[in-house]
Amino acid sequence: MESSAAELAEILSDLPRHGRLIKDRGYRQIWRFEQDCKAYYLKFYPRRGSKLKRMIRGNPALAEFLRLQRLQKAEIPAPRPSNVLVGMRINGRIGDAVVVEAIEPSVQLDHYLNEFKLRGEPIPQHRQLAGQLRSLVRQLGEARMGHSDLHLGNFLLKENELYLLDGYAVRLNGMRFRDVMLLGHSVGRYATRTDLWRGWLELGSSPMLPKKNPVSRRQWRKLVERATAENDYFGRIAIGDWRGFYFKQTRFPRRWSAASRLTITAEDWQKSWPEIFNAMTSGKLPWLKQSRSGDVAAADVTLNGTSLPVVVKRPFKRYWYRYFNEIGRGSRSRRAWMKGWRLIARNVPTAWPLLILEKRVLGYVTDSIIVFERLAGPTLADVNLDALDPGQRDMLFRRTGKILRTIESFGYSHFDAKASNWIVASDDKLGARPVLIDVDGVRRRKWVALGIDRLLRSMRGHRQYTPADSLALCQGYAPFSPHLVAQETPP
Numbered sequence: 001m002e003s004s005a006a007e008l009a010e011i012l013s014d015l016p017r018h019g020r021l022i023k024d025r026g027y028r029q030i031w032r033f034e035q036d037c038k039a040y041y042l043k044f045y046p047r048r049g050s051k052l053k054r055m056i057r058g059n060p061a062l063a064e065f066l067r068l069q070r071l072q073k074a075e076i077p078a079p080r081p082s083n084v085l086v087g088m089r090i091n092g093r094i095g096d097a098v099v100v101e102a103i104e105p106s107v108q109l110d111h112y113l114n115e116f117k118l119r120g121e122p123i124p125q126h127r128q129l130a131g132q133l134r135s136l137v138r139q140l141g142e143a144r145m146g147h148s149d150l151h152l153g154n155f156l157l158k159e160n161e162l163y164l165l166d167g168y169a170v171r172l173n174g175m176r177f178r179d180v181m182l183l184g185h186s187v188g189r190y191a192t193r194t195d196l197w198r199g200w201l202e203l204g205s206s207p208m209l210p211k212k213n214p215v216s217r218r219q220w221r222k223l224v225e226r227a228t229a230e231n232d233y234f235g236r237i238a239i240g241d242w243r244g245f246y247f248k249q250t251r252f253p254r255r256w257s258a259a260s261r262l263t264i265t266a267e268d269w270q271k272s273w274p275e276i277f278n279a280m281t282s283g284k285l286p287w288l289k290q291s292r293s294g295d296v297a298a299a300d301v302t303l304n305g306t307s308l309p310v311v312v313k314r315p316f317k318r319y320w321y322r323y324f325n326e327i328g329r330g331s332r333s334r335r336a337w338m339k340g341w342r343l344i345a346r347n348v349p350t351a352w353p354l355l356i357l358e359k360r361v362l363g364y365v366t367d368s369i370i371v372f373e374r375l376a377g378p379t380l381a382d383v384n385l386d387a388l389d390p391g392q393r394d395m396l397f398r399r400t401g402k403i404l405r406t407i408e409s410f411g412y413s414h415f416d417a418k419a420s421n422w423i424v425a426s427d428d429k430l431g432a433r434p435v436l437i438d439v440d441g442v443r444r445r446k447w448v449a450l451g452i453d454r455l456l457r458s459m460r461g462h463r464q465y466t467p468a469d470s471l472a473l474c475q476g477y478a479p480f481s482p483h484l485v486a487q488e489t490p491p
Contacts, residue, residue, distance in 0.1 A: 008035055008083075015042065015090055028060075028168070029090070032102070039102035040082065043168070046095040059086070060168065061096035067145075068100065068167040074143035077136065077163040079103055103156050103163050109133075110152035113190045114252045120429035123190065125160065130195045132162045134202050137183065140164070141175035141203070150179045151186035177205060181215040188216070189347050220345040227341045227353075237266050237357075239273050242369075244357035245337070254344075256425060256435050259308060259352040259373040268303045269355060276301060277369075280312055292318045294332075298374060303354075309374035310354060311437075314367075331358060332440070333368035339439040340372070346410055348403060350436040351375055351423075375435055377426055381419035385464040392431040394472045396424065400434040401476025404451040407442065414451035416441025418458035452477045 011018040011033055019033035019042065029044040045060045061084055068081040079100040088097045109129075116123045123129070133155065140147060147154070149169035156163040180203050184196065191199070200209045228245055230236050237246050246269055253260040276299050279285045285297035294315035301310050315332040329335065333356050340353040352373040359367040378384070380400070385393055400422065407414055421438040436442075456473065459465045474481075 004036060011035060012042075012085065012088065031090075039104050040099050041079070041102055042085075042097050042099050044088065044090055044095055044097040046093045059096050061085070061098040064167045065098045067170040067172070068098075070143075070145065070172070071164065071167060071170065074139065074145070076139050076143065076145075077161065078167065079163065079165070081167075100167075103158055106156040106158035106163070108153050108165070109155040109157050109162065110186070110252070112157050113152065117189065118253055118255050120255055120427060128160070129157075129162070130191070130198070133183075133187075134199055136162055136164060137175070137180075137203055140170075144172070144174050146171040146173065146175040146179050148176075148179065150183045152183075152190075153186075175203075178215060180204060181210075181213050182219075185213050185216045185219050188213075220342065223345040224338060224341050227337065235266055237269060237355075239270060239357065241359050242273075242357040243360065244355065246355045247353060254347075254349070254352075255427070255430075256349045256375075256433060257352040257373060259303075259354060262304050262306060262308070264303045264354070268301075272301045272303070273355075273357075276312060276371075280314070285312070292316060301371075309376075311351065311372045311374045312369060313372070314369045327364070331365040331368040333358065333370040334365075336370050336440055339442050342412075343407075343436070343439060343442065346406070348406060348436065349433070350439055372437075375423045375425055375437060377423045379420045379437075380422040380424055380434065381458070381462060383424045383432075385462070385469070388432055393469070396432040396434060397469050397472035398476035400455070401452060401473045401478075403434060403436070404455070405477045407451065408446065408448065411444060411446050412442050413445050413447040414442050414454070417451035417455045419455065419462065420458075449477075 015031055015033065019031040021029060022032050022041070023030040027045070027048070029046070031042040031044065033040055033042065043061065043064065049057075065081045065084045068078060071078040072080060079102070081098060081100050083099040085097040085099070088095060113123060136155075137147075137150070147164070147169050148171060149166065154165045154169070156165050180200075183203075184199065187195070187199075197209055201207075227234050233248055233250060235246055235248050237244055246266065247259070247264060249263040250260050276285075279299065280295070280297050285299050287295065287297055288311065289296040294313060296314075297312045299310050299312055300307055302308075313333065313336070330338075337353050337356040340350060343350045344352070353370065354373060355369075355371040357369050358365050388396065404414060404417060416438065421436065421441070423435045423437050425433045425435050427433050452474070456470060459469070459473075
């Protein structure tokens with residue numbers, strides 16, 4: 001026992017040498033170390049602010065230790081606390097820490113679920129996992145405890161058993177409505193309508209499932225706010241006279257986007273952008289579109305050693321009033337950048353925004369360019385519908401209608417949802433999938449059925465388009481409408 005205590009004291013006296021820093025958020029660091037062939041995590045809270053402020057706030061390490069003990073007494077699966085360390089020093093910084101036993105081997109639940117989404121595979125034991133999650137949260141509430149950060153990243157999965165990961169956010173005054181809705185937002189990408197309904201019946205406070213989640217808007221806004229700042233996921237960039245932002249990486253790549261799997265640096269664009277811009281201005285890039293409204297060209301760019309096809313858009317001010325109405329609104333490229341990330345935050349499949357650059361004179365934008373990932377596949381206007389399997393063809397139109405319904409459910413409308421603004425991506429596991437490629441027409445206005453009406457009129461020009469396709473599109477848009485009845489395709 002004495003030798004173990006001495007070994008632990010030696011490890012903690014020089015943690016950077018004996019352990020590994022897992023996460024650093026400024027207000028808290030998480031370290032992993034091993035002792036006697038057993039893994040532990042140390043959560044270090046640097047002391048900040050005046051002594052009086054710390055006295056009022058209390059010791060966060062001790063608070064987490066006591067909350068984890070409370071979870072153990074309530075028999076809620078969670079890490080077991082081991083020690084509290086007061087006045088610990090790490091790299092010259094003084095603070096307090098709590099040591100917990102590691103739950104290994106394990107994986108965070110959000111990463112586990114996203115891996116199956118990324119592979120296009122069903123989640124194993126989906127129903128059992130959903131039941132465990134509801135049961136654990138219900139236990140928390142029955143023990144008169146709440147959790148202010150209740151999302152899938154704070155659950156660990158080990159051998160088909162779930163554990164509540166962090167004790168820092170545990171409260172001792174019961175579960176709140178916001179806690180449940182934050183969990184509902186977090187499971188949105190993976191849960192079925194039945195999962196959500198069961199969860200609300202078990203954890204909610206009223207018999208009716210809310211039509212909208214009030215927590216979601218703030219969570220979506222957080223991602224969009226990051227898109228114009230320097231952080232782990234986006235970065236600021238300057239290339240000559242151009243200034244802008246670029247995508248670095250994402251925690252949860254999407255299956256429809258190869259770009260979302262990359263980790264991109266500013267150096268990648270510093271090398272690639274001059275070549276792309278010179279080729280575009282000299283007309284050496286293949287044009288996808290040239291008009292008075294702007295130029296659209298195709299290119300290939302090497303990012304992190306990977307060649308990626310991209311679309312380069314350079315909008316022009318076609319009308320004289322454009323020189324005035326962009327003041328305060330931002331350039332068309334900036335608005336497209338923000339719209340793209342608003343859709344991705346809401347899990348709407350669209351071309352991945354990679355880079356936006358602007359030239360300014362006295363703060364006024366004189367030129368702008370935006371770069372998107374170029375998706376493989378024909379547009380909905382050109383796809384060979386007769387070559388698709390009947391089941392895939394039906395599902396393609398249902399998925400397209402569902403995307404338009406999803407966009408409207410968030411308070412947006414698509415003013416230009418014509419067939420040429422959709423790519424039909426071929427997926428070896430999920431079949432034909434529609435992806436939006438032009439988000440300029442998406443606006444924050446609730447005009448019911450505007451997008452579906454535009455697409456229905458556009459599809460009339462497709463020679464292979466049938467009434468059955470139209471029905472599938474409408475059923476995807478309004479699956480519970482009593483006015484949509486099956487009809488046979490005429491010979």
